[in-house]
Amino acid sequence: MADPVRLPYLRSSFGLSLTAAGLLVTVLWLGSALGQLPGGMLADRYSERTVMVAGTGVVAAAPVLVLVAPTAAVLFAATAPVGLGQSLYPIARITILSEVYPDRIGSALGVAMATSDLGQTVVPPVAGVLAAGVAWQAGLGVVVPFLLLAGGLLWVVLPAGTSTGSGGATFSVGHVGAVCAELRRSNMTFVGFILFLYVLVWQSFTGFYPTYLVEGFWALAAVTVVVSTMLGSGAITQSFLSDSIPAAVRGTGLGVVRTTAATLGAAGPVLFGATADRGYFDEGYVVLGATTAAVVLLTLRLPKSPPSPAW
Numbered sequence: 101m102a103d104p105v106r107l108p109y110l111r112s113s114f115g116l117s118l119t120a121a122g123l124l125v126t127v128l129w130l131g132s133a134l135g136q137l138p139g140g141m142l143a144d145r146y147s148e149r150t151v152m153v154a155g156t157g158v159v160a161a162a163p164v165l166v167l168v169a170p171t172a173a174v175l176f177a178a179t180a181p182v183g184l185g186q187s188l189y190p191i192a193r194i195t196i197l198s199e200v201y202p203d204r205i206g207s208a209l210g211v212a213m214a215t216s217d218l219g220q221t222v223v224p225p226v227a228g229v230l231a232a233g234v235a236w237q238a239g240l241g242v243v244v245p246f247l248l249l250a251g252g253l254l255w256v257v258l259p260a261g262t263s264t265g266s267g268g269a270t271f272s273v274g275h276v277g278a279v280c281a282e283l284r285r286s287n288m289t290f291v292g293f294i295l296f297l298y299v300l301v302w303q304s305f306t307g308f309y310p311t312y313l314v315e316g317f318w319a320l321a322a323v324t325v326v327v328s329t330m331l332g333s334g335a336i337t338q339s340f341l342s343d344s345i346p347a348a349v350r351g352t353g354l355g356v357v358r359t360t361a362a363t364l365g366a367a368g369p370v371l372f373g374a375t376a377d378r379g380y381f382d383e384g385y386v387v388l389g390a391t392t393a394a395v396v397l398l399t400l401r402l403p404k405s406p407p408s409p410a411w
Contacts, residue, residue, distance in 0.1 A: 103125070103128060103162060103307075104224070104294075104306055104308065104311070105127070105224045105225075105227045105228045105231065105239065106227060106231055106236045106239055106240065106268065106310055107121055107124075107162075107308070108311050109231050110124070110236065111311070112193055113236065114171070114172040114175060115172070116172060116313070117377055118287040118308075118373040118374075118376045119373045119374045119376075119377045120373070121174070121308075121311070121373055122178075122307065122369040122370040122371070122372055122373020122374065122376075123307070123370045123373065124175070124179060124367045125303065125307040125369035125370070126303075126366050126368075126370040126371075127176055127179050127180055127183065128179050128180075128182060128183045129181065129182020129183060129288055129299075129303050129362065129365070129366040129369065130180075130183065130363065131179070131180045131181070131184045131186070131187065132183040132184070132362065132365040132366075133183075133187065133358075133361075133362030133363040133365070133366050134184070134187065134188045134359060134363060135183070135184045135185075135186075135359075136190060136191055136354075136355050136358045136359040136362060136386040137352070137355035137356055137359040138187075138355070138360075139151060139155070139187050139188040139189075139190070139191045139192065139355060140191035140192075140195075140350060140351035140352050140353070140354050140355025140358075140359075141352050141355060142188070142192075142351070143191050143192040143195050143196075143351035143355075144195075144307070144351035144352050145384050147260050148195055148258065148351075148406035149191075149196075149254060149258040149259065149260050149302050150260075150368065151191075151192040151257060151275040152188070152189055152192045152196075152254050152258065153186050153251045153254050154188055155185050155186065155187070155188025155189040155192075155247075156185075156247055156250055156251035157185075157251050158181065158184065158188065158298075159182060159185035159186055159189075159247055160186030160247035160251065161185075162178070162181040162182040162185055162241050163180065163182060163243075163244060164204055164244075165177075165178035165237050166178045166179060166182065166240060167237045167240060167241055175189070184234075184375070185238045190358065191351050191355050192351070193212060194209065194354055195351045195354070195405025196258065196259075197209055197212060202258070204373075211317070214282040214294075217279070223243065226239070226242065227239030227240070227242070227243075229362070238333075243382060244402065245296060263306060270282075276387070286356075288353075288357055291312075291357070292360060293359045293361075293404070294395060294398045294399055294402075295357065295358065295361040295362075296360075296361040296362075296364050296365050297363055297365075297391055297394060297395045297398070298361075299362050299363075299365030299366070299368070300364075300365040300367075300368040301368070301388050301391050301392050301395065302365075303365060303366065303368050303369050304368035304369050304371075304372040304384075304388055305388050307368075307369040307372070307373075308369070308373065308376065308381075309371060314377045318407070344368060345388050351372050354405050372388075381397065
């Protein structure tokens with residue numbers, strides 16, 4: 101969430117148009133999306149602790165390349181590894197919470213996401229102050245020591261050896277195909293569609309929020325109220341997904357759904373940036389508000405209890 105705060109400064113430093121700035125955000129989120137299936141498979145085969153610590157380490161190391169980027173091309177190339185590092189964390193987080201709190205996954209995931217939102221509330225203002233008072237690089241570099249500290253704490257606190265996968269079969273094409281068949285049987289397409297809309301709105305909205313504040317305000321204030329109603333649906337849909345997928349392949353199943361939804365949703369920022377470049381900044385945020393209302397309504401149509409896994 102600190103990246104959108106730096107976006108106006110990156111546009112100024114590298115001469116990026118709104119479309120190019122949106123593409124930069126898309127590169128970040130696309131990397132985060134594409135790595136979630138491998139991350140889920142690794143969570144099934146190995147300890148979630150190992151996967152989460154590895155992801156945190158990559159996210160701590162990759163920004164160094166961004167900090168020293170001399171050109172826009174290098175900036176784009178350096179941003180992708182940051183997203184890939186982020187992709188290793190979410191699936192392992194959900195699977196380990198499902199194992200530690202099997203009867204309270206909704207509450208546990210809600211607390212975890214609320215903690216994440218707290219960080220997203222605190223870090224961006226700090227990054228903004230440093231970017232305005234020092235340089236945009238300072239706002240990025242300041243988080244690296246905290247990421248290293250977080251990785252160490254994860255290694256100490258989390259239990260080891262909680263994976264439920266079985267050897268090399270986890271990585272076979274046939275195994276992934278069987279997982280996809282189970283997801284189709286469980287009607288995960290509907291839940292995946294809700295998650296896709298959620299990702300599309302969230303990434304487009306947050307990616308250009310600070311940039312829009314520089315150029316406008318009132319339309320954004322109204323849409324912000326609407327979009328904020330969507331935040332609770334994330335815990336609902338993801339806990340529903342977790343409960344619907346067999347424990348033995350939960351990481352892989354979540355990876356398939358989240359990778360598909362997030363990859364498609366990653367197109368949002370670049371499309372939104374192109375829309376803004378054509379003078380439709382206000383209208384773009386109104387469309388995001390309408391899409392948010394659709395997400396909330398669709399979430400209300402989810403069954404009261406997820407289908408029982410066949411495995």
